[in-house]
Amino acid sequence: MIEEFGRLSKGDIISKFSDEHEPDPIAEALAEIERFQEEEGVFSSHRPSRLEFPLDRQQIRNRLEHSMEQLILEATDRCNLRCRYCTYSGNYRHRRVHGTQTMGWDTARLAVDVFADASRETEAPALSFYGGESLLAFELMKRVVGYAAKKVNHRLAFNVTTNGTLLKGEVVDFLVENGFLVMVSLDGPPEIHDRMRVYPDGRGSFHDIMSNLLALKQNYPDFYRRKVGFAVTLSLLDEVETVADFFAKNGELFAGRPVSVSHVDSIDTELFERGILPESDAGPLRRFYGGIEDALIAGTELSPVAKGLIGNNLRKLHERSPDPLGETVHANGICCPGARRLFCTVSGDLTVCERVNQGLTLGHVATGVDSDRAAELVEEYVALSAPDCLNCWAVRMCSLCFANIFSDHLDMSRKRTVCEIMRAQVLNNMRLYCSVRELNPDAFDRSDEAV
Ligand code: SF4
Numbered sequence: 001m002i003e004e005f006g007r008l009s010k011g012d013i014i015s016k017f018s019d020e021h022e023p024d025p026i027a028e029a030l031a032e033i034e035r036f037q038e039e040e041g042v043f044s045s046h047r048p049s050r051l052e053f054p055l056d057r058q059q060i061r062n063r064l065e066h067s068m069e070q071l072i073l074e075a076t077d078r079c080n081l082r083c084r085y086c087t088y089s090g091n092y093r094h095r096r097v098h099g100t101q102t103m104g105w106d107t108a109r110l111a112v113d114v115f116a117d118a119s120r121e122t123e124a125p126a127l128s129f130y131g132g133e134s135l136l137a138f139e140l141m142k143r144v145v146g147y148a149a150k151k152v153n154h155r156l157a158f159n160v161t162t163n164g165t166l167l168k169g170e171v172v173d174f175l176v177e178n179g180f181l182v183m184v185s186l187d188g189p190p191e192i193h194d195r196m197r198v199y200p201d202g203r204g205s206f207h208d209i210m211s212n213l214l215a216l217k218q219n220y221p222d223f224y225r226r227k228v229g230f231a232v233t234l235s236l237l238d239e240v241e242t243v244a245d246f247f248a249k250n251g252e253l254f255a256g257r258p259v260s261v262s263h264v265d266s267i268d269t270e271l272f273e274r275g276i277l278p279e280s281d282a283g284p285l286r287r288f289y290g291g292i293e294d295a296l297i298a299g300t301e302l303s304p305v306a307k308g309l310i311g312n313n314l315r316k317l318h319e320r321s322p323d324p325l326g327e328t329v330h331a332n333g334i335c336c337p338g339a340r341r342l343f344c345t346v347s348g349d350l351t352v353c354e355r356v357n358q359g360l361t362l363g364h365v366a367t368g369v370d371s372d373r374a375a376e377l378v379e380e381y382v383a384l385s386a387p388d389c390l391n392c393w394a395v396r397m398c399s400l401c402f403a404n405i406f407s408d409h410l411d412m413s414r415k416r417t418v419c420e421i422m423r424a425q426v427l428n429n430m431r432l433y434c435s436v437r438e439l440n441p442d443a444f445d446r447s448d449e450a451v
């Protein structure tokens with residue numbers, strides 16, 4: 001009935017559904033839909049006519065020249081682990097494989113120079129180290145931090161993403177001294193973590209990481225509490241409850257720590273054909289979502305994994321714009337390329353972000369960022385996406401971006417596969433959000449970090 005509303009007249013809708021319902025309940029339902037449409041802007045058949053990026057060419061140029069937010073250095077393309085689902089494992093088409101290089105000092109220095117110049121007006125600039133395993137490039141990191149602290153504006157913050165195996169000794173002292181934000185990859189209990197996150201000889205990395213975390217917490221409790229977070233890759237959906245239990249039960253290490261949860265990228269990969277990952281059963285994930293729903297209705301705090309899995313999306317839904325859809329809609333999740341995050345590869349290419357890695361080049365450390373190229377990328381993305389997005393009900397809840405469209409070019413067939421996944425997630429989140437608010441209307445109004 002909702003689908004026909006606005007397309008057919010009320011009389012036609014009543015006759016279309018007359019075999020299943022009496023006219024009066026249909027008329028009441030239509031009046032209800034109409035009321036929601038007027039008061040809440042939902043069930044509208046209106047579609048916007050323009051997909052736009054919020055910045056024009058000049059504004060893109062200004063962002064790239066004065067207020068760049070984050071430089072991410074691919075400090076090395078080497079890694080001491082061989083995680084089976086790794087993007088660089090050779091199981092992904094269009095992605096590099098593990099390499100042997102560490103970024104040279106000249107490349108790093110030039111990248112910092114580009115960033116120092118381009119972040120003059122940035123409130124809180126950040127310099128992040130990425131890999132491979134960034135801590136394998138510790139000598140370079142020390143030199144870069146010393147140089148960048150003098151060169152970039154005084155509010156500069158440092159981040160590192162690490163597999164946690166080298167998080168000890170002088171490395172830790174250095175990270176603490178420089179106030180690094182440290183994101184450690186940890187997938188759950190040993191039987192889950194060690195199935196995927198292994199050394200080249202096949203040994204699991206769980207126990208090394210846990211003993212490093214315990215020592216870090218013991219030696220620097222305040223730093224641990226404020227600066228350490230975790231990245232979980234959920235390789236099998238049917239293990240979600242076990243993973244969540246692990247983080248909930250080891251409260252001394254994980255309570256109050258941010259946990260981000262991602263899934264293994266299932267596109268352009270041979271992980272499934274090669275039997276590295278079996279297809280998972282989504283039943284346990286549905287049950288887990290049921291538990292999240294119960295917790296939200298009861299007003300109790302979500303577990304770290306539940307928050308990492310869905311918290312941001314629910315908050316985004318709750319804080320959505322109440323305005324009806326106008327003629328123009330913004331291009332979903334794309335950022336100003338190179339301004340929110342500028343990725344510098346080990347050889348000095350400047351690209352859109354670490355997720356597209358070597359693709360979508362915006363320049364080189366020797367020549368800087370080409371803002372015209374950034375603007376062209378946005379225009380190309382918008383032109384390709386507009387026919388689909390303007391007719392998509394999820395357009396204001398969608399967070400797809402360059403990383404989702406890029407294979408070895410801006411690839412709409414790849415993007416459409418991700419669109420299906422995105423729409424299913426948004427629908428799921430909306431169902432959960434509505435069921436919770438029906439029974440606990442204030443569930444999302446809490447000012448603490450419960451959701
Ligand atoms: S630690 Fe990261 S880069 Fe290294 S193999 Fe694992 S997923 Fe890949």
Ligand code: SF4
Nearest residue numbers: 388389392395398419
């Ligand atoms: S799901 Fe796809 S079609 Fe829909 S808004 Fe997002 S990118 Fe556009």
